[in-house]
Amino acid sequence: MKRLLITGAAGALGRAMRVRLASSAETLRLSDISDLGAAGPNEELMQCDLGDADAVHRLVEGCDGILHLGGISVEDKFSKILNANLLGLYNLYEAARAHGHPRILFASSNHTVGFYRQDQHIDVTAPMRPDGLYGVSKCFGEALARMYFEKFGQETALVRIGSCMEKPSNHRMLSSWMSYSDFKLLIDCVFRAPMLGCPIIWGVSNNDARWWDNSHATYLGWKPQDNAESYRAELDATLGRPDPTAPLSLYQGGNFIMDPIFPEK
Known part of the structure; x- marks a missing residue:
């Protein structure tokens, strides 16, 4: 790629991928609402x-x-989630439509299905069961992306x-963990695939205890290497x-199912 945009680049995951993707494009355009620090040799910073x-x-x-990767990544007031995860995503897709349809990797979440039990093994045909407003926002994001694929390609x-x-930092993550290295491998596969479409992909390493079936996405050639069991x-x-x-x-969503609906006042 000539120019790869990373939104949410000041967050923990954004910072990790900023380092690992430094050679994946001629230019990394990094964006966040927060401070991004100093630009690296092939970086552009845009708040x-x-x-x-x-x-x-x-x-x-x-x-x-x-x-x-940008947006609100935890349960929060609906007004904040609305601006960043719903309106913000709509703005991103409209901008992509206006500027040549650059391929997108959208960071959705396991919290779209958080109310499934941990003894249930599911694939992407399982109905959504979001565990909070944050999870609902990711359900919206997946639906929005699907519509832009069907309508505009x-x-x-x-x-x-x-x-x-x-x-992993707790026992739940023995099932849900994805290593930084495996995410980097997935990003590479997504952007080099001759044809992508609009697949749902479970972002999880090759964990013995994983709950999610990725067999539908083997055409991408992604083979995660790490295992939380260690x-x-x-x-x-x-x-x-x-x-x-x-x-x-x-629950697959863990403690997220217990989060309250935060009042606006």
């Missing part, structure tokens, strides 16, 4: 509120790929990220065995 349509159009112009990989971090003994030693009746042990 942007996703709710500002004109700013998003300027952000997308000249890009031939978009890694969309805008290709998007809808990646339902499990728990993408350096290593951290089980460490988690047992540091955290002890989890309470089997707690939401963290029962």
